[in-house]
Amino acid sequence: SGAFTIPGPEGPHKVEYYAIDLYGNREAVQSAVIWKDDSAPSTEAAAQEGGESPFEGTAPEEQPEGGPSSQAPAPTEPVSQTEAQTAAPTQVSFRVSLTQVELLENHGVGSDWELSFRLNGTGGEVQTASLPLLLYSGPAAELALTIMATERDDAQDDIGTGIISFTLPWTIGTYDLEVPVYEDNVQTGGRYALWHFTVEVEEGE
Incomplete structure (x- = not known):
């Protein structure tokens, strides 16, 4: 009936849901797989015509001491999502x-x-x-x-x-x-x- 938070770690989570109308009729339970990502959003600047960036300049990326950056690789395979099935509400x-x-x-x-x-x-x-x-x-x-x-x-x-x-x-x-x-x-x-x-x-x- 409103916004909600998915608890737990990052990754795929299965969510089950259903709707109830004004007469108390409840539809069949439906499910969907949602990918939870807790990383902060990032913004990249696109170059304008002529190859110049719309921003004055960007600072070089800082590399940690002791070698190149070692970030965890992004998942290479897309997460499959269960298609929501539309079911007629059961008449009581x-x-x-x-x-x-x-x-x-x-x-x-x-x-x-x-x-x-x-x-x-x-x-x-x-x-x-x-x-x-x-x-x-x-x-x-x-x-x-x-x-x-x-x-x-x-x-x-x-x-x-x-x-x-x-x-x-x-x-x-x-x-x-x-x-x-x-x-x-x-x-x-x-x-x-x-x-x-x-x-x-x-x-x-």
Whole structure:
């Protein structure tokens, strides 16, 4: 995410790197071989037309006592560099499951219950004996999960509804939803029931 220093001696060093986008998608790890050179930079003057140097003069190179200069030879073979491979970022998959359903309270509403769900327009029935129930599998998206608890009456059904909205970016974890159901759908009455639903979001395979 910025400038960095390569530790260690001079010579070739292998560097591995990857990128993460705004949605948490990480690309495959890539690598490159970089030659580290700790020697100070030098500048050489080029002659202008006519063969004269643009500088007034250069001092002769000082030779160490005892003989000619003995500097280490420069490497003669070029250092090979691994070509960076461009890979498409891996798309993260998620699973949304209804893991637990519990009737917490029932104050005279009834016992003929029907549980159901709708997810972005499609849905089905919830059977507590078949939990956990997979509701969605795929990439993160804008989703609206509606869960309904209905107590069947001859005159009028008693219906309670709860909604969980999934917005980007998704967060892995557990979501709790409480759905009250009132007798004759009168919220000011004293007869009601309370359902508790647990929805889990986890990373898919």
